[in-house]
Amino acid sequence: MLATLEHQLERLAQAGHGALLTRTRQGIEKEGLRVTPDARIAQTPHPAGLGSTLTHDFITTDYSEALLEFITPVHDTPAQALDFLTQLHAFTYSQLGDEELWCASMPCEIEGEDAIPIAEYGRSNVGQLKHVYRQGLKYRYGKMMQTIAGIHYNFSLPEAFWPAWQQLEGNTESLQAFRSAGYFRLIRNFRRYGWLLLYLFGASPALSASFMAGRPHSLEQLDADTLYLPYATSLRMSDLGYSNKAQADLQICFNHLDSYADSLHKAIHTSHPAYERIGVQVDGQYRQLNTHVLQIENEYYSDVRPKRVTESGEKPVHALMQRGVEYVEVRNTDINPLLPLGIDLEQSHFLNAFLISCLLGQADDLDEQECARVADNHTRVVNRGREPGLMLHGPEGEQPREQLAHRILDKVTRTARMLDDIEGGQCYSQAVEAQRAKVDQPDLTPSAQVLAALRDSGQSHSQWVLAMSRRHRARTAPLLQEEYARQLQQAARTSLAAQAALEAEPTVPFTDFLAEYIAS
Numbered sequence: 001m002l003a004t005l006e007h008q009l010e011r012l013a014q015a016g017h018g019a020l021l022t023r024t025r026q027g028i029e030k031e032g033l034r035v036t037p038d039a040r041i042a043q044t045p046h047p048a049g050l051g052s053t054l055t056h057d058f059i060t061t062d063y064s065e066a067l068l069e070f071i072t073p074v075h076d077t078p079a080q081a082l083d084f085l086t087q088l089h090a091f092t093y094s095q096l097g098d099e100e101l102w103c104a105s106m107p108c109e110i111e112g113e114d115a116i117p118i119a120e121y122g123r124s125n126v127g128q129l130k131h132v133y134r135q136g137l138k139y140r141y142g143k144m145m146q147t148i149a150g151i152h153y154n155f156s157l158p159e160a161f162w163p164a165w166q167q168l169e170g171n172t173e174s175l176q177a178f179r180s181a182g183y184f185r186l187i188r189n190f191r192r193y194g195w196l197l198l199y200l201f202g203a204s205p206a207l208s209a210s211f212m213a214g215r216p217h218s219l220e221q222l223d224a225d226t227l228y229l230p231y232a233t234s235l236r237m238s239d240l241g242y243s244n245k246a247q248a249d250l251q252i253c254f255n256h257l258d259s260y261a262d263s264l265h266k267a268i269h270t271s272h273p274a275y276e277r278i279g280v281q282v283d284g285q286y287r288q289l290n291t292h293v294l295q296i297e298n299e300y301y302s303d304v305r306p307k308r309v310t311e312s313g314e315k316p317v318h319a320l321m322q323r324g325v326e327y328v329e330v331r332n333t334d335i336n337p338l339l340p341l342g343i344d345l346e347q348s349h350f351l352n353a354f355l356i357s358c359l360l361g362q363a364d365d366l367d368e369q370e371c372a373r374v375a376d377n378h379t380r381v382v383n384r385g386r387e388p389g390l391m392l393h394g395p396e397g398e399q400p401r402e403q404l405a406h407r408i409l410d411k412v413t414r415t416a417r418m419l420d421d422i423e424g425g426q427c428y429s430q431a432v433e434a435q436r437a438k439v440d441q442p443d444l445t446p447s448a449q450v451l452a453a454l455r456d457s458g459q460s461h462s463q464w465v466l467a468m469s470r471r472h473r474a475r476t477a478p479l480l481q482e483e484y485a486r487q488l489q490q491a492a493r494t495s496l497a498a499q500a501a502l503e504a505e506p507t508v509p510f511t512d513f514l515a516e517y518i519a520s
Contacts, residue, residue, distance in 0.1 A: 005411050008360035009418050011168050020161040021415075022422050024352050025327070027074040028081050030335070030342060031149035033102035034066045039466040041110050041147065042066040042099050043117060049095035051492030052499040054121040054130070058088060058491060063134055063146035065117040068092065068101065074154070074327075078348035085341055090480035091488045093473050103469040104337040105236040106207035107147040109225070109462045116143040124502045125513040129289070132514075136288030136295045139278045144211060148236050149335055151343055154307070155355050156327035176324040180257045182359060183306055183325040187254050188366050189358035190304045193408050194332060195377040195392065197354070199385045199401070200435050201347060202233030203334040203446035206454060208462050212240070222451075225460035233385035233447040234334050237303070237378070252300060255365040257320060260306065264317050267293040267300070290518055303332035303378075315520065328355070336446045337465055338453070340472040349431040353416040361411065386442040405439040 012018050034042035046053050046065055053060045062069045070088040075081040092101065102108055110116060118134045121127030137146055162179045171178050206228035212219065217240070219227035229235065252267070253259040275291040289295040297316045308319040308326040330351065335342035366374070373393035380392060381401075391398040394407075409432060416428035438444045443452070457464050507513070 004362050005357055005360050006414055009414060012165070013418065015164070015168055017161070017164040017168070018418060019422050020158055020164060021356055022419055023076065023158040023161075024078075024356075025074050025076065025156045025158065026078055026081050026348070026352070027154040028070075028072045028085050028343070029152040029154070030070045030085060031062050031151075032068050032070075032335070032342075033064070033107055033147060033149060034068060034096065034099045035102050035108045035466070035469070037098050037100070039100075039108045039462045041108055041115055043115070044099070045120070047095045047097075048496075049489075049492060050092060051495035052122070053119065054124070054127050054495075055498040055502070056491060056495035058488070059092065061119040062149075063119060063137060063143075065119045067119070067147065067149065074156075078345055078352065082341060082343070082345055082348065086476060086479055087481065087484040087488070089341065089476050090478075091485060093477040094480060094485075100466065100469045100473065102149070102465060103335060103340075103342065103472050104461075104465045105149050105204045105234075105335045106461070107144075107149070107211060108465070109208045109210045110144065110147065111210065112213070113138075113143040116147055118143075122499050122503055124499070124505075125507055125510050126502070127499075128510050129514065129517065132286040133289055133295055133299075135286060137299070139287050140275065145240075150236060150331065151333040151335055153330040153333055153343075153348070153351055154327050155330065155352065157356075157359070180306070180320075180324040183328055184254065184256055184260070185361075185363055186328055186355060186359040187304050187306060188364070189361045190328075190330070190355070191254060191366065191374050192370070193354075193358065194303055195374075195381045195385075196405055196408050197330075197332055197351075198234050198237060198378070198381045199405065199445065200350075200438055201333060201336065201446060202237070202382065202385065203336040203338070203450055204234050204236040205229060205232040205447040205451050206461050207235060207240075208460070222454065223460055225462065226454065228451065228454075229383055230451075231384040231387040231390075232382065233445065234332070234382045236334055237332055238382040239379075252302065254302075254304075257306065257325065261317050261321050264294070264297055264300065268295070268297060268317075289514065301331075303330075305329045305331065313520075330355070334446070337468050338446060338449060340476050345427075346431045346434055349427050350412070350435055353412050353419060353428050353432060356419075357412045357415045360415075386445060386448060402439055406436070409436050409439065 012021065036042055046061060050059050058071050060069045060071065061067055070085060072081050072084040075084065089101070118131065118138065121130045162175060162182065166175060166178045206222055206226055209225050209227050212227060219229055222228045252263045270293050271291045272293045275288065278287050280286065280288055280290060294300055305328065306320060306325040307329045308323055310316055310319045333343065377392045380390065384390060390401045392401050392404050394404045413429065413432050416432045419428040420426055442448055454461065454464050459467065
């Protein structure tokens with residue numbers, strides 16, 4: 001990858017296109033549970049002051065009525081995206097009353113699945129579709145897994161980059177096809193090297209014991225109410241969380257758009273015996289949208305996805321096939337409970353340099369053997385990533401974690417230096433060096449710091465996260481600016497009116513609507 005990356009960076013610089021790499025486009029999606037003052041999952045409806053979860057552009061819910069999701073617009077700089085995310089937090093705090101916004105990926109103490117309210121989206125057919133989809137997740141995987149929260153980092157290069165790079169490559173296919181192939185090249189390399197992000201930014205080494213109540217596990221007891229693994233980085237991304245065994249046999253191919261779309265299309269059109277036994281409509285109540293391996297594309301829990309903004313009523317896979325890949329969504333980012341937003345500017349700068357390095361790196365496809373090695377590296381790092389002497393799969397066989405990590409960081413350093421040279425600063429190089437320090441000193445990683453803080457506090461996981469959540473609120477709530485307050489108040493009113501108008505329109509019965517949706 002290094003020779004390829006250096007060659008690409010040098011060519012782009014010599015052709016005068018290097019500056020295009022600094023014009024990244026990024027947006028952030030961040031989830032967070034609403035919890036009661038005693039750290040229980042909230043049972044209240046979505047706050048009316050936050051608008052409609054169905055039609056609001058920036059504030060919605062994910063699986064649970066209590067699981068908020070913030071969505072920033074796409075911004076020209078990481079700082080702008082984080083500023084908007086700050087305002088979403090600050091505004092939301094003003095609407096929460098005595099509830100708190102949980103600042104960790106793993107949930108608060110939950111007494112059982114009955115305590116987890118499924119998100120409601122109103123009476124429209126689209127709203128019912130979203131609710132029934134979540135019912136399906138309950139029957140397929142259980143509710144508890146759906147309370148886990150994370151950060152999705154959306155990344156793209158400016159449109160002007162693609163024809164410039166295509167010309168340098170001497171590529172003669174359509175620009176749309178070239179751009180899609182470029183993003184899939186990024187995705188392949190992300191899968192090769194994404195274990196490093198789990199090591200550097202994983203922040204979920206412990207969880208509330210209630211999360212595993214009644215289920216077998218191999219976690220250790222930190223205290224009466226807290227489970228952990230001593231060298232874990234991201235239990236959220238382990239088999240306990242969104243790397244779910246139920247989807248292990250899907251074998252979605254990430255090499256090219258056509259194969260990716262074909263494998264996804266097959267999964268959403270192939271019935272699965274276990275889901276047939278659940279049933280679709282039982283005693284007049286919908287249990288799931290269908291009995292297919294995936295109800296919809298979003299059910300596939302991957303750590304990175306090719307994405308395109310969809311039009312009204314359009315399925316994501318159809319949008320990709322019609323208009324190509326528009327951006328990539330990085331999904332393996334934990335919420336860091338030590339940070340007010342769960343992510344900061346240094347991490348964002350590193351992610352951009354890392355993703356550009358993946359884009360310009362090796363172009364080889366992933367074969368089955370390499371996919372197996374990638375999956376094994378993932379498992380080792382999420383469960384014991386800081387373990388002394390940990391070995392991981394590399395190009396020359398198994399090698400020490402530190403050796404492989406530094407090799408990847410050497411590549412990202414080349415990209416960071418070029419970005420800094422163009423912008424006239426040091427933020428990218430400094431971000432890489434901060435990660436290099438974590439490789440040499442595992443105690444600097446967020447996962448190690450979270451465990452240390454838990455031990456020092458003498459509190460359970462839920463008690464400590466609640467205290468951190470309150471601290472972040474006290475710091476962030478006063479940052480709400482009048483301009484944003486007015487904008488978000490108006491967005492809430494507009495969204496409520498939009499939902500009401502949608503529900504007032506004449507419509508077909510939901511059964512017919514669902515049949516047409518699935519047939520499309």
